[in-house]
Amino acid sequence: MTDLSVGDLGTGKRERQALARRRETLSQGAILIIAIVAVIPVAYLVRSNLVLSLMTQAVIAGVLATSVGFLIRQSGAVTFGNAAFYGTAAYCVALPLKAGLSLPLGIALALVIPPALAYLLGLVIVRIPGIAFSMLTLAIGQALSELALKARWLTGGEDGFSFALPKTVVGLDASFLQRPTSMLIFSWSVLVLVLFGLSLFSRSRYGRVVAAIRENEERARFIGYQTVSRRAATFALSAFVASIGGVLATLYNSFVSPETMHWSLSGMALIMAIIGGTQLLWGAVVGAAFVFFAKDWAGDIGEHWQAVIGVILIVVTVGLPGGISGAMMQIASRGSRLFKGRGAP
Amino acid sequence: MIEGHNLTRRYGAVAALRDVSISVPEGEIRGLIGPNGAGKSTLIDVLSGRAENASGRVSIQGRDVTQLSAQERRVAGLGRSFQRTNIFANLTIADQLEIAGFTVSEANVDEVMAELGLLEVANEVAGQTSYGIQRRVDLALALIGRPKVLLLDEPAAGLSAAESIALSRHLRDLVHRWKVTVLIVEHDMEVVFSICDRITVLHLGQVLTEGTPDQIRTSPEVVKAYLGSAA
């Protein structure tokens, strides 16, 4: 049927594609390092502790928003329940510290328990299609939140509780957790590492299979894949990222309360992910930054930032599927085209 | 080889299949024909594990697979294509075939693409190619890993008569080389008579008769069933 050889288009091309993937990983690794290094001068140049604090909060919110955006991008599933994992992780860190146990223990619990819970839950609920899945995550997340609220003896109830951070952690001086500059650098590094890890995942075999399952779950089974366990694992990975956010948040605040598990927090994370754009992995971070700083930048309208967010959410949902990050990329590519003299597409 | 014993499947009160037994020996190409509603697609669905709540037994290469899911049957060496194109629309053709190849011991992606003429369009997004190409992708997904048994549900559906014949002849050649057992549902009689070794005729959920193409062509029961349903 064709006089092109297999080598030109088949194995040869796919070997080249595999090579390209490896190169992409390397270049992303370089971006990772640059990003972490670049924040250091920023952290020291910003004088205002308030701004540093806002930036750190935005980064932490960015982690939670990324967990939601990642699930949408990878699995096509919308969850209203990630705050439950976020909050549970926060408590996993806080409770041992309150009891005088070590911080590494708390962090280990925080990174294991919520994702494990999510995986087990996922095995059941990923079978549920469509909006029902989302409503289910809403109900389950809120149920956990209510349980936390009522278990006063454990969680401090509505008031929550604060706790003291240790002086040292694994032999290192832990005061970096108290200072705004170092906390920003730390949180940002964690966020960038998370994004790098998720990128590796989505480009791995496992991630590609999950993407195929998102595209056509039935055919994925007919070509030999257990779809339920893989989708549950992706859900667990999303919970894992949310847990990381919870760890950061609780370390940052030295305080924890069941409010961190409320569905409205999940809802806000979802909004950040949507506004920022779910087609790109880092879109949710852009969304988080936007939501956090819109209040200040908007000036007078800033008083009504909730309505502004609502309007933008509607606009993005209806007309701007790539979100802010997608728009940024489009502008950038048009800009580079003009710059290279090729003119507008 | 693939065998179905006493397969019955109901949709509510209606029995789409009633006590159907079929046995396709190794290397044979069996045609499955019958008027609309005869239960052909249902039989494929039951054999491939797509239909639940069916009674009876299914075995592949002598091994009972009745309790196995569709995914497990795939791993056991069963491949199937779909009457309504069932591919990964937003993935490239090469990508989805590669992904199909991860689950088999010998992923023959290039071989399948070459056989079905998909090399030139390998890097196109499947949903953006022509209908004919998408049909071939649907087929290709089933052929990855050289399955031992192939269930084909109208692989040439929607193709022109010429494309139909060409694809079918190529398919026959391919399965003979690979020594695959095939059960193929087809409406196009020319295709059926030209490539099938034997033919099973279904009517109203039951096996009407079975035989070589010549026997079927001249069978009075078959003629009656087809004419009777057209009347």
Next chain:
Amino acid sequence: MIVQLINGLAYGGLLYVVAVGLVLIFGLRQVVNFAHGSLFMLGAYVGYVISFYAGFWAGLVVAIAALGILGSLLDIAVFGPLRHRGPMTTVLVTFGLALILEDFAQAIWGKGLRLQQPPPFLSGTVAIFGDSFPVYRLAVIAMAAIVCLGLAIWMRKTRVGLFVRASSVDPEGTAMQGVNTDRLSILVVGLGTSLSGLAGVIAAPLLSLSPSMGSYVLIDSFIVVVLGGIGSFSGAFLAAILIGQIHNLGVIFVPSLAAVIPLALMSLVLMWRPSGLAGTAA
């Protein structure tokens, strides 16, 4: 004890009126209206404002009318045009709308609680069998019952009502019968939102007004709809009574679990029979 039962019935009645609006909207447009709680809140405030000038009942009428018109506009501008986009789109859009409405209410009336007195006719208590019951609670139950009855009659005796019932059960089939679902939707969605507004006005003396009163009721009404069976009006009625009782009695008998039980029930139903919500993807 009976007082608690009455309170539970009153809250259940409120939930029923809100939930039935959701059922109507879902039945016709297959959308989960995340703005429903905010419309409830808006109705309460409209009733509140009007009641200063013309009394409680005028406030009630104006709120019903205003929310009805708002709902019809919502259908024309949002649900209709977006109906081919998949259910998640309308969820997000109505979510955004809820944010906007809450901000709007905050801007005009502030975040604080405002109290609303029940109309003088329905204030105070009445003695029945030696116990005294707040009249207003009984009135709420009565109003919910009237709505229930009215809907039942409407859906059985009028052409439009029959179409709505048919559409809730089988939207595609009904559309194929030649019923103009678009025009029907404008009417029915408006009816659904007006019911939410009605519930808001009625709720105001019970729950007090605040811009966030909508979010409390939103989740509970979702639970009622799911438990009752998506698209089922009688199911919503029974579920509302159940949730209302759990809400009130639960606080007495199993305070730590009271809020969790309805959510757990909703989760179980969604896992067991997601068909209503799930089977309607575009």
